[in-house]
Amino acid sequence: MKIEPTPRLWPGEIFQALKRSDVRQVAYVPDAGHVELIASCEADPGMSAVSLTTEEEGVAMLAGAWLGGDRGALLMQSSGVGNCINMLSVPLHCRMPLLMIVTMRGEWGEFNPWQLPMGQNAERVLQDMGVYIHRANHAEEVGQIVYAAAQLAFSSNCAVAVLLSQRLLGFKDWSK
Template structure:
């Protein structure tokens, strides 16, 4: 099933002049990851854990490139300690987070972080934007990129689980 909003995110990243994308493989980001890895102007790097992406993108920024970190909400907890680097050094960080543990979740292990990602990020000092509808995703990501890169702050865009679709494992 092809979705339009991953293309809208890719267009927003290109418009924001993002040159590096760090990601932990995720089915919710599969189309966006494919677009990034297929673009010769973007260096896309697969990570083993989300906090590696924060370090990578700090280095990208110091080297003159803009970057974005793609991850799932379950990985947000892995980033808490490493978020101190961009927060205290006033480095921009744009995170695009596919949500789990929300609408239609089938996996109880996803509930704790999914229900608390926004609050945890806010408690850390991260600016949180949320996209709940496909037609707003591109604008939300572009606006978040402008906030991150013009204000040297950390911004997370949370992509609602409704965007990803309901997974019915009862059949």
């Protein structure tokens, strides 16, 4: 008997939170943890979803979006946090909103040792750069947390990151 995985509902809840927050531009580095959310954003005619080569491009793109009157969100994996450090000074010093949704690696059940350093330090690094952190550990809270983070970012003109726990993404068993 083959057991089918339970469908993940929280990517749809993130998408709805972005829509409710009037997000029109989504910058992303391709990531399996965001694949469903990216597909929803790409399919929506009211959103522009842009694939990036590196995460710091997203910070610049969303600064331009804000200056042009659009709200945006940056989707990335925790390993990409290190790529953004220098660019995070832009929203901080220019008082621009930045909403980041970060799938965490290097946590529960991680199989890849290369993911451990940023996975264990992403939250601290973001906080040190002046980013407000919201963490989602349970599927039922994801939509509300993303919506609250968007309200904080766009009403206070600050950088906010939602960290999606690796438990939400599921355990990858590469031992077989």
